[in-house]
Amino acid sequence: MTSSPPAPARTALPDHPRGGAATWYDVLDVGPSAHVDELRTAYERSLALVEGRTLGGYFLLDPLAIDGARADIEAAWAVLSDVERRASYDRAIGLPASSLFPTPAPLAPSTASTTTATTAPSTIPARLPQSPSLKFLAPVLDDSTPTTPPTTPPTTPPTTSTLPTTARPSTLAMATSPPAFEAGFFALDGEVNGQVLKKLREARGLSLDELAELTKIRRPYLQAIEDQDLENLPARVYLRGFLTQIARALRVDRVRLAEGYVAFVARFGS
Amino acid sequence: MICQGTGGYTCVMSEKRAARIIAVGGGKGGVGKTLVSTNLAVAMAVRGQRTLLVDADLGGANAHTILGVPPPLATLSDLVERKANLDDVAVNTPFANLRFVSGALDNISAANPKHSAKMRLLRQLGRADGVDVVVLDLGAGTSFNTLDFFLIAHTSILVVLPEPTSVENAYRFLKAAFFRRLAAVEKAYGIADILEAARSQRNELGVHTPADLLAAIEKKNPDVGRQVRAQMSRFEPCLLLNQALPAAAGGTQGEDDGTVARDMASACRRFLGVPARVLGVLPEDEAVRRAVRARKPLAAIAPDAPIKRALDGVADRLLAELGAAEAAA
Incomplete structure (x- = not known):
């Protein structure tokens, strides 16, 4: 991963963007x-943008x-590419993490406004695939699932809910090993159409508005995607990106969901 | 009735229902402002909106040519100088529901009306009888005229081309509009000293962007800062990318040109502190040249052209938004 952005030094970072x-x-x-892959792309794109490239x-x-x-941009990358910093930042800004990730250990109120790495609690919940409400769905835990082949063994077993502080993963480790929650992707067999997406979303207990919040995709687009409303679907150039975002939020295989739906629309539209 | 423009200007309206004002600007000349405003006005009229197209390109007016009507005898300057009223200067066009006010000017001084005269003009347009939508075609550049018209509109559209010159001018225009908007409220909030410090060459506050300025105001007085920030968050310009090519046809850096618009809106939000958004992407289309040469709107020359359909989509979205805003009011 020589092309990766530099692993940030563990120095004090500002609390918020300027x-x-x-x-x-x-x-x-x-x-x-x-996901960290997406973060890295966004980091590089953002730098290119502000530098006028x-x-x-x-x-x-x-x-x-x-x-x-x-x-x-550098600070954003330093915070978000680091599991611990990101988790404590998420809590500091009051992200509704509980809808996607296990409820974090409660924080002392005094640390909520000025969160730095030093105020992080001693154990950080790992980002795991299953929230308790999703147990009825059978997760795919088989590493041989062809679409998510891990290149290296996961650093933590998928059932462990906490990371010991001594096993603090470096940025580089995050980048090269599949994130733990990927192991929980659900199989997406058969046609990927709007109803499938809707069922998945409902299975995750998310409303359209919540999904819009998580993906930063405007609700009318999400609605159009679920309704298979060709007239109002986002332009093709954005559709794939949107689907990838949706897949991440729903924690299903990104490639299968995006390619499946695009192929479905192509058939449906002709 | 109180109406609130995108720029946060408030004007008191009569009891009548106020027309929605859409301004079409863009820092650079030749990006398609007149093409967009004229054809958007036609699309609005076709959708049953009683529309008034106003050529507010004071000094460089030519919307009459794109529309295919003779330049009216009475113009915007007569309205500004109170020599005529709106019904004298608004001429009918070959399109039902569409009337047109020319900005063609002979009088140099009228090309630079006073601020109060402009505000009066816009109030007049906004409460005109039988007008649902006013479309303002603005000139190039960042003159106060252009900026003021841009800011007072309910929807402010910035036309951009996927070219460095246009992108550069668009950012310059947005920054100028932001500071113009802020200057209008500096007295009310007592922030004149900060604006002065930010404008000075030495720039000790380190203000380089609208976001920096808001932060500086907030640092000095958090209460005022919050209020100014809330005021400025209403300045929500819409980007409309014109002459866009798909990736396969030589779009920008191997990507669809639509990416440029998305990048720009995102950059405005993230790094300028201006909540811009993408209104639409208009494809490069040879139909434009045919329509301009025929001196007719696209609807008359190329009703099925891709750019005409894209503009129809923009009109539909704008009407949906204006309708929603009205329902909320």
Whole structure:
């Protein structure tokens, strides 16, 4: 992973972005359930944007402002690519983590506003696939599932709900090993259509509004995707990205969901 | 009745239902502002909205040509100078529901009306009898005229091309509009000193973006900062990308040109502190050239052209939004 952004030094980081974004997730323009791969892409895209290397960022900022924006992006990457920092940041900003991840250990109120790595509790809940309400769905725990072949063994067994502090995973380890929750992807066999997506969402106990919040995709688009409403589907260039976001939020296989639905729409539309 | 523009300007309306004002601007010339505003106005009229297209490109008016009507004898300047009333200057067009006010100007001084005259003009347009939608075609550049018209609209559309020059000018335009908007409230909030410090060459506050400025105000006085921030969050410009190519046809850096619009809106939100959004993407289409040469709107020349359909989609979305805003009011 030589092309990875540098693993951030464990130094004090600002509590919040200085630019226009409200959260570190907003700085990178990703949803709160963003996977580390997605974070890395977003980090690189964001830097290219503020440095004017992509057309959409041409003369966005004057040279002095670029440094400030770059600092925000670097800090966002440093916080979100680190499991512990991210978990404590999520709690600090009051993310509704309980809808996707196990309820974190309660924090002392005094740490809620100024969260740094040093205020993190001694055990951090790992991001696990199953919230208690989803037990009726049989998770695919078979590592041989062809679409999610782990390149290295997971650093933690999928059933462990806490990480010992001594086994603090580095950024690099996060990047190279499949995240623990990936093992819990559900198999998506057969046609991937709007009803399937709707059932999956309902099985996760998410409303359309909650899914919109998690994916940062506007509700009318989500509705159109579930309704298979060709007229109002997002443009094809965005559709795949949206589906990937949805797959992440629903914790199903991204490739199968996105490709399956795109193929379905292609058949449906012709 | 109180109406609130995107820019947060408040104007007191008469009891009559106020028309919704849509402004179409863009920092750069030749990006398709007149094309968009004219054809959008036609689309609104076709959808049963009693529409008034106003060529507010004071000094460079040519919407009459795109629309295919002779330049009216009475113009916007007569309205500004109170030589005529709206019904004198609004001419009928070949399209049902669509009337047109020309900005064609002979009089240099009228091309630079006073702020109060502009505000009066817009109030007049907003409460005109039998007008549901006003579409303002703005000129290029970042003159106060253009910025003020852009800011007072309920929906402010910025037309952008996937070209560095246009992107650069669009950002310049957005920043200028933001500061113009802020200048309008500086007295009310007592933030003139901060704005002055930010404008000075030395810039000791380190203000480089609208977001920096809001942060500086908030740092000095959190209460005022919150209020100003709330005011400015209403400045929600809409980006409309024109002449977009798909990736396969040489779009930007191997991606669909639509990415440019999405990147820009995202960058505005994240790094400028301006909540911009993407209104639509209009494809590059040779039908535009045919329509302009024929001096007719797209609807008359190429009703099935891709760009015409994309503009129809924009009109539908705008009407849905305006309807929702009205229902909420």
